[in-house]
Amino acid sequence: MIKYFVALLFCSQYIFSQNTDHLDTVLKQLKLKKTEINLDLFTQKVLPNDKSKRVMVVPKYTSEVSNDYFVLDAYILVIDNATGKIIYKFIEPDAWTSDAIILNNITIDTGLYILNNTTRAFGVRTSYHNTSRSNPYSEMNLSLYIVNNNSLKPVLKNYILQQSIGDWDTHCKGEFENETSTINIDKLQTKKFNNLIVKTKIVKTKNMFKNGDCDDKETTKVLSSKLIFNGKEYK
Numbered sequence: 001m002i003k004y005f006v007a008l009l010f011c012s013q014y015i016f017s018q019n020t021d022h023l024d025t026v027l028k029q030l031k032l033k034k035t036e037i038n039l040d041l042f043t044q045k046v047l048p049n050d051k052s053k054r055v056m057v058v059p060k061y062t063s064e065v066s067n068d069y070f071v072l073d074a075y076i077l078v079i080d081n082a083t084g085k086i087i088y089k090f091i092e093p094d095a096w097t098s099d100a101i102i103l104n105n106i107t108i109d110t111g112l113y114i115l116n117n118t119t120r121a122f123g124v125r126t127s128y129h130n131t132s133r134s135n136p137y138s139e140m141n142l143s144l145y146i147v148n149n150n151s152l153k154p155v156l157k158n159y160i161l162q163q164s165i166g167d168w169d170t171h172c173k174g175e176f177e178n179e180t181s182t183i184n185i186d187k188l189q190t191k192k193f194n195n196l197i198v199k200t201k202i203v204k205t206k207n208m209f210k211n212g213d214c215d216d217k218e219t220t221k222v223l224s225s226k227l228i229f230n231g232k233e234y235k
Contacts, residue, residue, distance in 0.1 A: 021044070022054075022056070022079060022084030023042070023044075023056075025084030025085075026056060026058065026079060026086060027058075029085070029086050030058070032058070032060060036060055036061055037058055037061065038059045038060075038061060038070070038072060041059045041072070041103065041105070041106045042058060042106075043056075043057050043107060043108055044056040044057065045110060046081060047122065048110050049110075049120060051081065052080065052081050052082070053079065053081055053087065054078070055076070055078055055108050055110070055122055056075075056076075057106055057108060057124055058075035058077065059075070059096065060072060060073040060075060061073075062093070062094060068098060068102055069097075069098065069099045070098050071094055071096070071097050071098075072095060072096040072097075073091060073092065073094065073095060074090075074092040074124075075089065075090075075091055076089065076090045076092070076124060076152060076154075077089045077090075077152075078152060088147055088150075088151060089152060090145060090151075090152040090154065092154075101130050102129055102130065102131070103126060103127070103128055104127055104128065105125075105126070105127040106124065106125070106127075107125045107127075108122065108123070109123030109124065110122050111123065112185070113144055113185070114185055114194070115155070115229075116192055116193055119148070119193070120146075121144040121145060121146045121155060123144050124142070124145070125140055125141065125161070126140070126143075126158070127139070127140045127141075128140075128141075134166075134169070135166060135167055136164065136166040137164065139160055139162060139163045140160070140162040141158040141159060141160055141161065142156065142158075142161050143156055143157050143159070144234070155193075155229070155232075155234055156196075156227065156234045159181075159234075160179075160181070161180070161181045161182075161183075162178075162181070163179045164176070164178045165177045165178075171214075172207050172209055173207055174206075174207050175206050175207070176204070176205045176207075177202065177204050178202070178203045178205075179200055179201070179202050179203075180200070181199065182198070183196050183198055183227075184197045184199070185197070189229075190228045190229050190230075191231050193234075194229075195226050195227065195228055196227040197225075197226055198224070198226065198227060199222060199223075200223045200225070201220065201221075201222050202221050202222070203218060203220050204219045204220075205217070
């Protein structure tokens with residue numbers, strides 16, 4: 001048991017060190033201190049299509065934290081995987097707010113967002129939820145970034161990929177709605193960028209007491225839409 005605990009502790013420390021590789025080097029370049037960033041939400045990931053680089057998301061506090069409330073500047077970086085040197089950066093002031101709807105996770109999405117023959121985007125996903133039992137709410141948003149003209153630029157901002165809403169009596173009676181979207185790359189282009197095909201599945205559930213039991217009725221529909229590049233971003 002002791003050997004297992006020691007091994008587990010070593011593994012946890014190793015994972016933490018892996019998750020914070022180059023953080024000190026990057027913060028020094030940005031002239032930031034660790035106390036100025038939200039370490040719980042900090043994340044980074046090696047680019048699968050170019051393993052000499054990695055994406056790093058540094059969430060910087062804009063003010064003091066008050067209970068669950070805080071506002072973060074978004075530092076979106078592409079760094080050299082060997083040295084930690086910042087190659088590209090995009091800074092968005094007041095990008096994320098955590099309040100009644102709590103920002104609980106930030107992840108890097110390195111899916112196949114191939115927007116044209118020379119451009120592959122990477123994504124940053126942000127997840128939120130509230131703490132209400134009677135009116136539960138959660139959502140996950142996606143932003144996409146590309147390297148263009150030797151700089152890092154956003155081309156899609158906070159697009160809702162998942163959203164769940166509920167209104168019930170905490171026992172049975174109530175209604176819930178869950179939307180989940182997937183993005184596929186279209187062959188057709190607008191302003192030299194592939195259109196994005198969005199498939200959205202909407203599931204509505206209605207609960208009610210029937211013959212002493214909690215009965216539910218579920219309806220599902222699927223919608224299709226497109227996001228078109230307007231020369232600056234996808235809309």
